[in-house]
Every structure is written in C-alpha cells, then in structure tokens.
Amino acid sequence: MLLDNKFNLKKKFEDGREVIYISGNLDEDARFDEVRKDQPLVFDMRGIVGVNSCGVRNWVNFMRDHKNQPITFRHCSPAIVHQMNMVPSFKGHAQVFSIYVPYACSHCDAEDRVFLDLVKGAREAPTKVPCKNCKVGKMEIDGDEQQYFAFAA
Amino acid sequence: MFGALKKKKTLTAYGLFSKPEAAEKIVAGARHVHSSNLGAHDPLVAITEGGSERGLDFSYPWERRQEAQFVEVRSAEDRHKVLRELVGLLGTDGHSTLKDVVGTVLEELISNAIYHGLRLKNGERKFNRFEKPQLQPSEYIKVGTKVAPNGVYVSVEDSGGSLTFEDIQEAFYRCYQRGLNQIQQKDNGAGLGLYMSFDQATHLRIDVWPGKKTVVSCWINRKRVPNEDNFSFNYFERT
Numbered sequence: 001m002l003l004d005n006k007f008n009l010k011k012k013f014e015d016g017r018e019v020i021y022i023s024g025n026l027d028e029d030a031r032f033d034e035v036r037k038d039q040p041l042v043f044d045m046r047g048i049v050g051v052n053s054c055g056v057r058n059w060v061n062f063m064r065d066h067k068n069q070p071i072t073f074r075h076c077s078p079a080i081v082h083q084m085n086m087v088p089s090f091k092g093h094a095q096v097f098s099i100y101v102p103y104a105c106s107h108c109d110a111e112d113r114v115f116l117d118l119v120k121g122a123r124e125a126p127t128k129v130p131c132k133n134c135k136v137g138k139m140e141i142d143g144d145e146q147q148y149f150a151f152a153a
Numbered sequence: 154m155f156g157a158l159k160k161k162k163t164l165t166a167y168g169l170f171s172k173p174e175a176a177e178k179i180v181a182g183a184r185h186v187h188s189s190n191l192g193a194h195d196p197l198v199a200i201t202e203g204g205s206e207r208g209l210d211f212s213y214p215w216e217r218r219q220e221a222q223f224v225e226v227r228s229a230e231d232r233h234k235v236l237r238e239l240v241g242l243l244g245t246d247g248h249s250t251l252k253d254v255v256g257t258v259l260e261e262l263i264s265n266a267i268y269h270g271l272r273l274k275n276g277e278r279k280f281n282r283f284e285k286p287q288l289q290p291s292e293y294i295k296v297g298t299k300v301a302p303n304g305v306y307v308s309v310e311d312s313g314g315s316l317t318f319e320d321i322q323e324a325f326y327r328c329y330q331r332g333l334n335q336i337q338q339k340d341n342g343a344g345l346g347l348y349m350s351f352d353q354a355t356h357l358r359i360d361v362w363p364g365k366k367t368v369v370s371c372w373i374n375r376k377r378v379p380n381e382d383n384f385s386f387n388y389f390e391r392t
C-alpha cells in the first residue's frame with residue numbers, strides 16, 4: 001500500500017557484480033545518490049509496492065542522468081510493470097530481464113504473482129493457474145494480458 | 154509540435170480504444186472519449202451528450218453522490234490521514250490491487266488539488282511540491298468516496314477551478330510519448346498524477362467551473378479482468 005512503505009535502496013554483490021535492490025514506495029522520498037555512474041546497473045525491483053507521480057518523475061530523471069550506462073531491470077513487480085506500460089520513458093533504455101505477473105482467483109478473490117524470466121523466452125504467462133488458497137477456482141491474470149506485456153513490444 | 158496537435162478540434166471519440174489511444178484522442182482535442190464495443194450506441198454516450206448539450210447537472214450510474222462519504226482536507230499533512238481513512242473503508246480483506254489503485258488515485262487527485270488546483274490571483278501556482286501548505290479559510294478541498302460491491306467511486310473537489318482542458322492535453326501528451334525528456338524536474342509532478350488517475354480509473358470525469366471550483370471524479374471497477382476496454386473520459390467546462 002502506498003502509505004506505509006518507505007523507499008529503500010540496498011546494494012549487494014552477486015556473481016561479481018553489484019545488484020541494486022529497491023523496495024517500498026517509489027515516491028518523492030526516493031533517492032539514488034549512491035548509485036554509481038561508471039558501471040552497468042542491475043536493479044532488482046521485486047520489492048517496489050507503489051509508485052506515485054513524484055516517484056515517476058524522480059525515476060525518469062534518474063534514467064536520463066544515467067542514459068550512457070547499460071541498465072537492467074529484473075524481478076519487476078506489477079507496480080513497476082504498470083509504470084513501464086503507462087509512461088514509456090520510465091523504462092527508457094533499460095533491458096527488462098524478468099517480471100512478476102499478477103493473478104486473481106475468480107472464485108475466492110485471492111491474489112498471487114507468477115515469475116516470468118523474459119531472457120529464457122517466457123514471453124507468455126499461463127492463462128490460468130490453480131488457486132492455492134481455495135483449491136477450487138482458477139487464477140487468471142489480473143488485468144489485460146496484452147496491455148500488461150505492452151512494454152516488451 | 155504540441156501547438157499543432159491542439160489545433161485539431163475533435164470534441165468526441167466513441168469506439169473501442171486502449172488507454173494510450175484514448176490519451177492520443179484527448180491530446181487531439183476530444184473532451185469526451187468513450188471506449189466500448191457498442192461505440193456511439195453505448196448508453197453512457199447518451200448521458201454525456203445530454204450533459205454537454207444542456208450543461209445541466211447530471212449523473213452517470215455510478216455517481217449517486219448522496220451515498221458518498223465526504224471528508225475535508227485542510228493541509229498537506231491531512232492528506233495521508235484522509236487517505237488511510239478512505240482506503241480503510243475498503244476493509245481489511247479487500248482485493249489489495251483495488252486498494253492500491255484507489256490509494257494511488259486518491260493520493261494523486263488530492264495532491265493535484267493542493268499543489269495545482271489552488272492558484273494565486275495572477276494564475277501562478279500557490280504552493281510547490283516541497284511545501285506543506287495549510288489552506289486559507291476561503292479555500293477547501295473535499296474528498297468523497299463510495300464503496301460498492303462492484304467498484305469504488307471517488308471524487309475530489311477544490312475551490313480553485315483552474316484546471317483547463319489544455320493543461321490536460323499538454324500533460325497527457327508528455328506522458329504517453331516515448332523518449333527520455335518528456336517528464337522533467339521542472340514539471341513538479343504536474344499532470345502526471347492526472348494521467349496516472351486516467352490510466353487507473355475505469356471512468357474519469359472532470360467538471361470545471363473556471364475560477365470557482367473543479368471536481369474530478371472517477372469510478373474504479375473492482376475486477377480488472379472483465380470489460381477492461383470499457384472506460385470513459387469526460388471534461389465539462391461549466392459556467
């Protein structure tokens with residue numbers, strides 16, 4: 001929820017490269033001062049739960065300031081995918097390696113998300129998946145599938 | 154470039170569109186966009202046209218305002234309190250996607266009312282985004298919500314009456330265009346919030362009484378799956 005999740009940025013070294021984990025709300029408090037300008041950037045975005053208009057502006061400015069560096073997005077949460085589809089400059093020149101697709105159960109309203117590795121060619125999300133909550137209904141993509149993947153076009 | 158687009162005056166667009174296509178139509182001058190597989194025969198179109206022609210108060214089916222719950226925002230600090238209260242109306246076991254959408258739309262519309270709706274006499278914005286303003290006694294921002302089984306109605310009314318259709322065209326143009334330089338620091342968030350609300354809402358309606366008040370209201374479907382392509386945008390300028 002947009003109200004209660006402060007933006008957080010953490011760096012970790014994985015397989016000899018730096019991965020930047022961002023989480024919480026991407027909003028007016030989001031700061032990227034500690035991101036280096038002299039190396040390719042890998043962002044892990046699974047923890048971003050909400051994005052507001054000031055956050056979009058901050059991020060687009062960040063992307064513009066780092067336009068000469070290769071940038072990779074991985075584990076993009078639905079909130080990030082939604083922004084990439086809505087404001088094309090949000091994705092900018094970045095390559096998207098993987099995303100989460102939101103699902104909702106038509107029977108019990110439970111929600112889940114399914115991981116998709118786009119590098120391995122998984123461009124299509126499963127149409128229906130069994131609901132782990134009620135075990136009766138089927139979960140479908142929460143929203144329009146074509147629109148959800150518009151960023152990859 | 155934008156000047157050329159503004160001169161193309163198309164007042165209405167009825168058909169089956171994606172949200173970016175609808176945004177393009179708005180930029181090209183459409184003050185009323187209805188996306189439906191019924192096209193111009195959609196019953197909502199008749200309501201829109203009746204309202205445009207007569208300029209009278211009228212309601213879409215989701216707008217029974219007497220059932221809505223209203224709260225007033227008097228300062229930037231009130232914003233989050235009001236948001237918590239109103240999103241709390243959705244209950245604890247509600248669909249979290251819906252809560253996020255309603256939270257996002259309310260936050261953007263309330264922020265727009267505070268930072269862009271209220272203006273000085275010379276038309277300049279009264280507050281910038283980094284201030285925590287307190288409203289004057291003569292100013293108000295009123296936020297309404299109504300939770301129904303199939304969706305949520307929200308409205309934000311401010312005493313500014315400063316939102317022009319050209320503001321919306323310009324903002325939408327910058328937002329949906331590709332390229333890295335469309336949204337810049339100097340934008341101060343302007344317009345993007347409205348575009349985000351348009352994108353998230355099923356039906357968005359803006360009524361402006363210039364210099365008096367602006368009411369931005371929308372209906373958000375509970376289920377995102379069915380009828381995703383049924384949506385509308387309407388801008389009415391009142392006297």
